Amino acid sequence: MDSMEVNKAVASVLVAGIAFMVATLVADGMVHPTHLAKTAITVDTSALNPAPAAKAEQQEPPVGPMIAAADPKAGDALAHKLCSACHSFDEGGKAIVGPNLYGVLGAPHGHMAGFEYSAALKAKTGPWTYDELNQWLTKPAAYAPGTKMGFAGLASEKERAELIAYLRTLSHNPEPLPAATAPEPAPAAAPAAGAAAAAPAPFGAALAAANPAEGEKLAQKYCSVCHSFNKGGKAIVGPNLYGVVGAPHGHMEGYSYSAALKDKQGPWTYDELNEWLTKPAAYAPGTKMGFAGLAKEHERADIIDYLHTLADQPEPLPAAGAASAPAQPSQGSAPAQ
Ligand code: HEC
Ligand code: HEC
Known part of the structure:
Protein backbone atom coordinates (compact mmCIF):
# COMPACT_ATOMS: atom_id res chain seq x y z
CA MET A 1 0.00 0.00 0.00
CA ASP A 2 2.54 2.45 1.22
CA SER A 3 4.89 1.61 -1.55
CA MET A 4 2.08 2.08 -4.05
CA GLU A 5 1.60 5.58 -2.68
CA VAL A 6 5.30 6.25 -2.96
CA ASN A 7 5.35 4.99 -6.51
CA LYS A 8 2.47 7.21 -7.40
CA ALA A 9 4.10 10.18 -5.79
CA VAL A 10 7.34 9.52 -7.64
CA ALA A 11 5.47 9.02 -10.86
CA SER A 12 3.61 12.26 -10.54
CA VAL A 13 6.77 14.16 -9.79
CA LEU A 14 8.36 12.61 -12.85
CA VAL A 15 5.41 13.43 -15.02
CA ALA A 16 5.37 16.99 -13.76
CA GLY A 17 9.07 17.25 -14.40
CA ILE A 18 8.77 15.91 -17.91
CA ALA A 19 5.83 18.15 -18.63
CA PHE A 20 7.86 21.08 -17.43
CA MET A 21 10.84 20.13 -19.57
CA VAL A 22 8.65 19.71 -22.60
CA ALA A 23 7.01 23.04 -21.95
CA THR A 24 10.41 24.67 -21.62
CA LEU A 25 11.69 23.10 -24.77
CA VAL A 26 8.62 24.12 -26.68
CA ALA A 27 8.83 27.61 -25.29
CA ASP A 28 12.51 27.73 -26.20
CA GLY A 29 11.78 26.63 -29.68
CA MET A 30 8.98 29.08 -30.09
CA VAL A 31 10.34 32.06 -28.31
CA HIS A 32 14.09 32.31 -28.65
CA PRO A 33 14.83 32.25 -32.27
CA THR A 34 12.46 35.10 -32.98
CA HIS A 35 12.62 36.96 -29.72
CA LEU A 36 16.26 36.83 -28.92
CA ALA A 37 17.35 37.24 -32.46
CA LYS A 38 15.43 40.46 -32.58
CA THR A 39 16.43 41.87 -29.23
CA ALA A 40 20.00 40.72 -29.39
CA ILE A 41 20.55 41.93 -32.85
CA THR A 42 18.47 45.01 -33.54
CA VAL A 43 20.71 46.96 -31.19
CA ASP A 44 23.47 47.15 -33.72
CA THR A 45 21.93 46.59 -37.08
CA SER A 46 22.92 49.94 -38.45
CA ALA A 47 26.58 49.13 -38.09
CA LEU A 48 26.34 45.52 -39.02
CA ASN A 49 24.06 45.27 -41.99
CA PRO A 50 22.81 41.70 -41.53
CA ALA A 51 22.67 39.92 -44.83
CA PRO A 52 19.69 40.91 -46.90
CA ALA A 53 17.65 37.79 -47.45
CA ALA A 54 18.72 36.64 -50.88
CA LYS A 55 22.07 37.86 -52.17
CA ALA A 56 25.51 37.84 -50.55
CA GLU A 57 26.73 34.26 -50.78
CA GLN A 58 26.64 33.76 -54.52
CA GLN A 59 30.16 33.55 -55.96
CA GLU A 60 32.07 34.55 -52.86
CA PRO A 61 35.78 34.23 -53.39
CA PRO A 62 37.39 31.69 -51.07
CA VAL A 63 37.58 33.28 -47.65
CA GLY A 64 41.01 31.87 -46.71
CA PRO A 65 43.10 34.93 -47.54
CA MET A 66 40.60 37.22 -45.79
CA ILE A 67 40.83 35.14 -42.63
CA ALA A 68 44.60 35.03 -42.73
CA ALA A 69 44.58 38.83 -42.89
CA ALA A 70 41.78 39.39 -40.36
CA ASP A 71 42.17 40.83 -36.88
CA PRO A 72 40.97 38.37 -34.23
CA LYS A 73 40.60 41.21 -31.69
CA ALA A 74 38.04 42.89 -33.92
CA GLY A 75 36.34 39.50 -34.14
CA ASP A 76 36.28 39.21 -30.37
CA ALA A 77 34.53 42.57 -30.13
CA LEU A 78 32.03 41.59 -32.84
CA ALA A 79 31.33 38.25 -31.19
CA HIS A 80 30.52 40.00 -27.95
CA LYS A 81 28.26 42.43 -29.69
CA LEU A 82 26.52 40.00 -32.02
CA CYS A 83 26.70 36.49 -30.70
CA SER A 84 27.09 36.55 -26.94
CA ALA A 85 23.38 36.85 -26.25
CA CYS A 86 23.22 33.23 -27.42
CA HIS A 87 26.75 31.85 -27.18
CA SER A 88 29.48 31.59 -24.57
CA PHE A 89 33.07 31.40 -25.80
CA ASP A 90 35.09 30.31 -22.77
CA GLU A 91 36.37 26.77 -22.40
CA GLY A 92 33.71 24.63 -20.71
CA GLY A 93 31.20 27.50 -20.91
CA LYS A 94 27.48 26.75 -20.72
CA ALA A 95 25.00 26.75 -23.55
CA ILE A 96 22.83 29.86 -23.57
CA VAL A 97 20.34 29.79 -26.45
CA GLY A 98 23.04 28.29 -28.66
CA PRO A 99 25.95 25.99 -27.83
CA ASN A 100 29.26 27.07 -26.32
CA LEU A 101 31.68 27.86 -29.15
CA TYR A 102 35.08 27.07 -27.66
CA GLY A 103 36.98 24.90 -30.10
CA VAL A 104 34.28 24.88 -32.79
CA LEU A 105 36.67 25.39 -35.73
CA GLY A 106 37.74 21.96 -36.90
CA ALA A 107 35.27 20.22 -34.57
CA PRO A 108 32.35 18.25 -35.98
CA HIS A 109 29.13 20.10 -36.72
CA GLY A 110 27.06 20.01 -33.55
CA HIS A 111 30.19 19.80 -31.44
CA MET A 112 28.85 20.53 -27.98
CA ALA A 113 27.99 17.38 -26.06
CA GLY A 114 24.46 17.48 -24.66
CA PHE A 115 23.27 20.46 -26.70
CA GLU A 116 19.99 19.81 -28.51
CA TYR A 117 20.90 20.69 -32.10
CA SER A 118 18.34 20.94 -34.87
CA ALA A 119 18.10 18.06 -37.32
CA ALA A 120 19.36 20.51 -39.94
CA LEU A 121 22.69 20.91 -38.21
CA LYS A 122 22.91 17.31 -37.06
CA ALA A 123 22.57 16.21 -40.68
CA LYS A 124 25.79 18.04 -41.60
CA THR A 125 28.76 15.70 -41.45
CA GLY A 126 32.43 16.39 -40.99
CA PRO A 127 34.24 19.18 -39.24
CA TRP A 128 33.57 22.90 -39.45
CA THR A 129 36.09 24.23 -41.95
CA TYR A 130 36.90 27.87 -42.53
CA ASP A 131 34.80 27.86 -45.67
CA GLU A 132 31.83 26.26 -43.99
CA LEU A 133 31.89 28.70 -41.10
CA ASN A 134 32.01 31.46 -43.67
CA GLN A 135 28.95 30.12 -45.47
CA TRP A 136 27.12 29.53 -42.20
CA LEU A 137 27.71 33.04 -40.92
CA THR A 138 26.75 34.54 -44.27
CA LYS A 139 23.28 33.10 -43.90
CA PRO A 140 22.64 30.29 -41.43
CA ALA A 141 19.23 29.49 -42.87
CA ALA A 142 20.69 29.00 -46.34
CA TYR A 143 23.59 26.83 -45.15
CA ALA A 144 21.37 24.64 -42.95
CA PRO A 145 17.71 25.15 -43.83
CA GLY A 146 15.67 24.53 -40.68
CA THR A 147 18.45 25.52 -38.29
CA LYS A 148 17.33 26.96 -35.01
CA MET A 149 20.05 29.61 -34.94
CA GLY A 150 17.91 32.74 -35.07
CA PHE A 151 20.49 34.96 -36.64
CA ALA A 152 19.97 36.46 -40.07
CA GLY A 153 23.59 36.46 -41.15
CA LEU A 154 26.40 38.89 -41.75
CA ALA A 155 26.77 40.45 -45.16
CA SER A 156 30.24 41.82 -44.59
CA GLU A 157 32.93 39.34 -45.57
CA LYS A 158 35.45 41.31 -43.55
CA GLU A 159 33.39 40.89 -40.38
CA ARG A 160 32.87 37.19 -41.01
CA ALA A 161 36.60 36.77 -41.50
CA GLU A 162 37.28 38.61 -38.24
CA LEU A 163 34.79 36.47 -36.36
CA ILE A 164 36.24 33.28 -37.75
CA ALA A 165 39.78 34.45 -36.99
CA TYR A 166 38.59 34.97 -33.42
CA LEU A 167 36.86 31.56 -33.21
CA ARG A 168 40.13 30.01 -34.37
CA THR A 169 41.91 31.34 -31.28
CA LEU A 170 39.51 29.52 -28.94
CA SER A 171 41.58 26.39 -28.71
CA HIS A 172 44.64 25.02 -26.97
CA ASN A 173 46.01 24.18 -30.34
CA PRO A 174 44.65 26.60 -32.93
CA GLU A 175 44.30 25.20 -36.44
CA PRO A 176 46.84 26.57 -38.89
CA LEU A 177 45.62 29.68 -40.65
CA PRO A 178 44.60 29.19 -44.25
CA ALA A 179 47.33 30.15 -46.70
CA ALA A 180 47.30 33.91 -47.15
CA THR A 181 47.58 33.91 -50.90
CA ALA A 182 47.26 30.46 -52.44
CA PRO A 183 43.93 29.93 -54.15
CA GLU A 184 42.34 26.85 -52.58
CA PRO A 185 42.54 23.84 -54.86
CA ALA A 186 45.17 24.68 -57.42
CA PRO A 187 44.04 23.92 -60.95
CA ALA A 188 46.35 20.94 -61.14
CA ALA A 189 49.01 20.28 -63.75
CA LEU A 310 47.83 6.67 -64.31
CA ALA A 311 46.91 9.78 -66.24
CA ASP A 312 45.70 10.80 -69.63
CA GLN A 313 48.82 12.95 -69.80
CA PRO A 314 51.39 11.79 -67.27
CA GLU A 315 53.31 14.51 -65.44
CA PRO A 316 56.95 14.67 -66.45
CA LEU A 317 59.18 12.82 -64.03
CA PRO A 318 61.40 15.11 -61.99
CA ALA A 319 64.91 15.62 -63.26
CA ALA A 320 67.17 12.86 -62.03
CA GLY A 321 68.93 15.70 -60.32
CA ALA A 322 72.58 16.62 -60.07
CA ALA A 323 72.77 13.92 -57.44
CA SER A 324 74.80 10.95 -58.60
CA ALA A 325 71.76 8.95 -59.51
CA PRO A 326 72.48 5.37 -60.41
CA ALA A 327 71.90 5.59 -64.15
CA GLN A 328 69.89 2.43 -64.59
CA PRO A 329 66.56 3.84 -65.76
CA SER A 330 64.14 1.01 -65.36
CA GLN A 331 66.15 -1.72 -63.88
CA GLY A 332 64.14 -3.11 -60.99
CA SER A 333 64.91 -2.47 -57.38
CA ALA A 334 68.14 -0.82 -56.55
CA PRO A 335 69.72 -2.31 -53.45
CA ALA A 336 67.58 -1.21 -50.50
CA GLN A 337 68.41 2.35 -49.53
C1 HEC B 1 19.50 34.22 -31.39
C2 HEC B 1 20.51 33.35 -30.87
C3 HEC B 1 21.80 33.20 -31.65
C4 HEC B 1 22.64 34.20 -32.12
C5 HEC B 1 22.47 35.71 -32.03
C6 HEC B 1 23.77 33.53 -32.70
N1 HEC B 1 23.62 32.17 -32.60
FE1 HEC B 1 24.92 30.75 -33.25
N2 HEC B 1 23.62 29.27 -32.71
C7 HEC B 1 22.40 29.47 -32.09
C8 HEC B 1 21.71 28.20 -31.99
C9 HEC B 1 20.32 27.98 -31.38
C10 HEC B 1 22.56 27.23 -32.58
C11 HEC B 1 22.26 25.75 -32.81
C12 HEC B 1 21.71 25.69 -34.23
C13 HEC B 1 21.05 24.40 -34.64
O1 HEC B 1 21.11 23.43 -33.90
O2 HEC B 1 20.49 24.40 -35.75
C14 HEC B 1 23.76 27.93 -33.00
C15 HEC B 1 24.86 27.31 -33.59
C16 HEC B 1 26.04 27.95 -33.94
C17 HEC B 1 27.22 27.30 -34.44
C18 HEC B 1 27.41 25.80 -34.66
C19 HEC B 1 27.99 25.21 -33.39
C20 HEC B 1 28.22 23.72 -33.46
O3 HEC B 1 28.50 23.15 -32.39
O4 HEC B 1 28.11 23.10 -34.55
C21 HEC B 1 28.14 28.27 -34.66
C22 HEC B 1 29.56 28.08 -35.20
C23 HEC B 1 27.54 29.53 -34.32
N3 HEC B 1 26.26 29.30 -33.87
C24 HEC B 1 28.18 30.76 -34.40
C25 HEC B 1 27.55 31.99 -34.14
C26 HEC B 1 28.21 33.27 -34.28
C27 HEC B 1 29.69 33.45 -34.66
C28 HEC B 1 27.27 34.22 -33.99
C29 HEC B 1 27.44 35.72 -34.05
C30 HEC B 1 27.80 36.26 -35.35
C31 HEC B 1 26.03 33.53 -33.64
N4 HEC B 1 26.25 32.19 -33.74
C32 HEC B 1 24.86 34.19 -33.27
C33 HEC B 1 21.89 30.69 -31.65
C34 HEC B 1 22.43 31.93 -31.96
C1 HEC C 1 43.62 0.30 -45.12
C2 HEC C 1 43.23 1.04 -46.29
C3 HEC C 1 44.32 1.75 -47.09
C4 HEC C 1 45.52 1.25 -47.56
C5 HEC C 1 46.10 -0.14 -47.34
C6 HEC C 1 46.10 2.30 -48.35
N1 HEC C 1 45.30 3.42 -48.34
FE1 HEC C 1 45.67 5.20 -49.29
N2 HEC C 1 44.00 6.00 -48.46
C7 HEC C 1 43.11 5.33 -47.64
C8 HEC C 1 42.14 6.28 -47.13
C9 HEC C 1 40.99 5.96 -46.18
C10 HEC C 1 42.47 7.53 -47.70
C11 HEC C 1 41.80 8.88 -47.41
C12 HEC C 1 42.65 9.48 -46.30
C13 HEC C 1 42.06 10.67 -45.60
O1 HEC C 1 41.02 11.20 -46.01
O2 HEC C 1 42.69 11.07 -44.60
C14 HEC C 1 43.63 7.32 -48.54
C15 HEC C 1 44.26 8.33 -49.29
C16 HEC C 1 45.31 8.12 -50.15
C17 HEC C 1 45.89 9.13 -51.02
C18 HEC C 1 45.39 10.57 -51.17
C19 HEC C 1 44.40 10.60 -52.32
C20 HEC C 1 43.82 11.98 -52.56
O3 HEC C 1 42.86 12.04 -53.33
O4 HEC C 1 44.30 12.97 -52.01
C21 HEC C 1 46.91 8.54 -51.71
C22 HEC C 1 47.81 9.19 -52.73
C23 HEC C 1 46.98 7.17 -51.24
N3 HEC C 1 46.00 6.95 -50.29
C24 HEC C 1 47.91 6.24 -51.69
C25 HEC C 1 48.04 4.94 -51.18
C26 HEC C 1 49.06 4.02 -51.62
C27 HEC C 1 50.04 4.26 -52.74
C28 HEC C 1 48.90 2.89 -50.84
C29 HEC C 1 49.75 1.62 -50.85
C30 HEC C 1 51.18 1.82 -50.63
C31 HEC C 1 47.80 3.11 -49.94
N4 HEC C 1 47.30 4.37 -50.17
C32 HEC C 1 47.33 2.18 -49.02
C33 HEC C 1 43.14 3.98 -47.31
C34 HEC C 1 44.20 3.13 -47.57
Missing part, protein backbone atom coordinates in the same frame (compact mmCIF):
# COMPACT_ATOMS: atom_id res chain seq x y z
CA ALA A 190 51.19 23.34 -64.25
CA PRO A 191 52.00 24.17 -60.62
CA ALA A 192 52.56 20.50 -59.87
CA ALA A 193 55.11 20.10 -62.57
CA GLY A 194 56.71 23.31 -61.40
CA ALA A 195 56.78 22.29 -57.76
CA ALA A 196 58.12 18.85 -58.51
CA ALA A 197 60.80 20.16 -60.83
CA ALA A 198 61.71 22.91 -58.40
CA ALA A 199 62.51 20.35 -55.71
CA PRO A 200 64.26 17.43 -57.29
CA ALA A 201 66.04 16.82 -53.99
CA PRO A 202 67.25 13.36 -53.17
CA PHE A 203 63.96 11.71 -54.00
CA GLY A 204 64.14 12.79 -57.63
CA ALA A 205 67.05 10.43 -58.14
CA ALA A 206 65.21 7.49 -56.60
CA LEU A 207 62.26 8.25 -58.81
CA ALA A 208 64.30 8.51 -61.97
CA ALA A 209 65.67 5.06 -61.20
CA ALA A 210 62.28 3.57 -60.36
CA ASN A 211 60.43 0.84 -62.18
CA PRO A 212 56.70 1.42 -62.72
CA ALA A 213 55.98 -2.25 -63.49
CA GLU A 214 57.46 -3.15 -60.13
CA GLY A 215 55.39 -0.31 -58.65
CA GLU A 216 52.21 -1.75 -60.08
CA LYS A 217 52.90 -5.09 -58.39
CA LEU A 218 53.63 -3.37 -55.10
CA ALA A 219 50.46 -1.28 -55.40
CA GLN A 220 48.42 -4.42 -55.99
CA LYS A 221 50.01 -5.99 -52.95
CA TYR A 222 49.88 -3.07 -50.49
CA CYS A 223 47.23 -0.67 -51.64
CA SER A 224 44.54 -2.41 -53.64
CA VAL A 225 42.55 -3.60 -50.62
CA CYS A 226 41.64 0.04 -50.20
CA HIS A 227 42.25 1.74 -53.55
CA SER A 228 41.24 1.24 -57.17
CA PHE A 229 43.59 2.56 -59.85
CA ASN A 230 41.57 2.49 -63.07
CA LYS A 231 40.13 5.62 -64.63
CA GLY A 232 36.68 6.30 -63.11
CA GLY A 233 37.17 3.48 -60.60
CA LYS A 234 35.11 3.45 -57.41
CA ALA A 235 36.25 4.35 -53.92
CA ILE A 236 36.85 1.25 -51.81
CA VAL A 237 38.03 2.18 -48.32
CA GLY A 238 40.11 4.95 -49.80
CA PRO A 239 39.59 7.09 -52.91
CA ASN A 240 40.33 6.00 -56.48
CA LEU A 241 43.91 6.97 -57.33
CA TYR A 242 43.77 7.56 -61.09
CA GLY A 243 45.38 10.90 -61.86
CA VAL A 244 46.36 11.65 -58.27
CA VAL A 245 49.88 12.85 -59.12
CA GLY A 246 49.66 16.61 -59.62
CA ALA A 247 45.98 16.71 -58.58
CA PRO A 248 44.89 18.61 -55.46
CA HIS A 249 45.00 16.78 -52.15
CA GLY A 250 41.64 15.10 -51.71
CA HIS A 251 41.23 14.83 -55.44
CA MET A 252 38.30 12.40 -55.78
CA GLU A 253 34.92 14.12 -56.14
CA GLY A 254 32.40 12.99 -53.55
CA TYR A 255 34.88 11.05 -51.41
CA SER A 256 34.69 11.98 -47.75
CA TYR A 257 38.27 12.83 -46.81
CA SER A 258 39.47 13.43 -43.27
CA ALA A 259 39.98 17.02 -42.15
CA ALA A 260 43.67 16.19 -41.96
CA LEU A 261 43.87 15.64 -45.68
CA LYS A 262 41.37 18.30 -46.65
CA ASP A 263 43.48 20.89 -44.85
CA LYS A 264 46.43 20.24 -47.10
CA GLN A 265 46.71 22.84 -49.80
CA GLY A 266 47.86 22.56 -53.36
CA PRO A 267 48.60 19.62 -55.60
CA TRP A 268 50.28 16.34 -54.70
CA THR A 269 53.90 16.70 -55.74
CA TYR A 270 56.30 13.77 -55.96
CA ASP A 271 57.95 14.86 -52.75
CA GLU A 272 54.68 15.06 -50.89
CA LEU A 273 53.62 11.63 -52.13
CA ASN A 274 56.97 10.35 -50.94
CA GLU A 275 56.49 11.83 -47.47
CA TRP A 276 52.91 10.60 -47.33
CA LEU A 277 53.81 7.04 -48.22
CA THR A 278 56.73 7.05 -45.81
CA LYS A 279 54.34 7.56 -42.93
CA PRO A 280 50.82 8.83 -43.61
CA ALA A 281 50.12 9.63 -39.96
CA ALA A 282 53.20 11.87 -39.77
CA TYR A 283 52.44 13.71 -43.00
CA ALA A 284 48.77 14.29 -42.13
CA PRO A 285 48.15 13.65 -38.43
CA GLY A 286 44.57 12.45 -38.04
CA THR A 287 44.34 10.95 -41.53
CA LYS A 288 42.01 8.04 -41.91
CA MET A 289 44.35 6.11 -44.21
CA GLY A 290 45.00 3.04 -42.10
CA PHE A 291 48.38 2.23 -43.57
CA ALA A 292 51.56 2.40 -41.51
CA GLY A 293 53.89 3.45 -44.29
CA LEU A 294 56.63 2.07 -46.48
CA ALA A 295 60.14 2.27 -45.08
CA LYS A 296 61.93 1.42 -48.33
CA GLU A 297 62.59 4.41 -50.52
CA HIS A 298 62.91 2.34 -53.70
CA GLU A 299 59.47 0.81 -53.09
CA ARG A 300 57.94 4.23 -52.61
CA ALA A 301 59.67 5.41 -55.77
CA ASP A 302 58.38 2.42 -57.76
CA ILE A 303 54.82 2.98 -56.55
CA ILE A 304 54.91 6.72 -57.25
CA ASP A 305 56.38 6.08 -60.67
CA TYR A 306 53.45 3.74 -61.30
CA LEU A 307 50.92 6.31 -59.98
CA HIS A 308 52.41 8.83 -62.37
CA THR A 309 51.51 6.59 -65.33
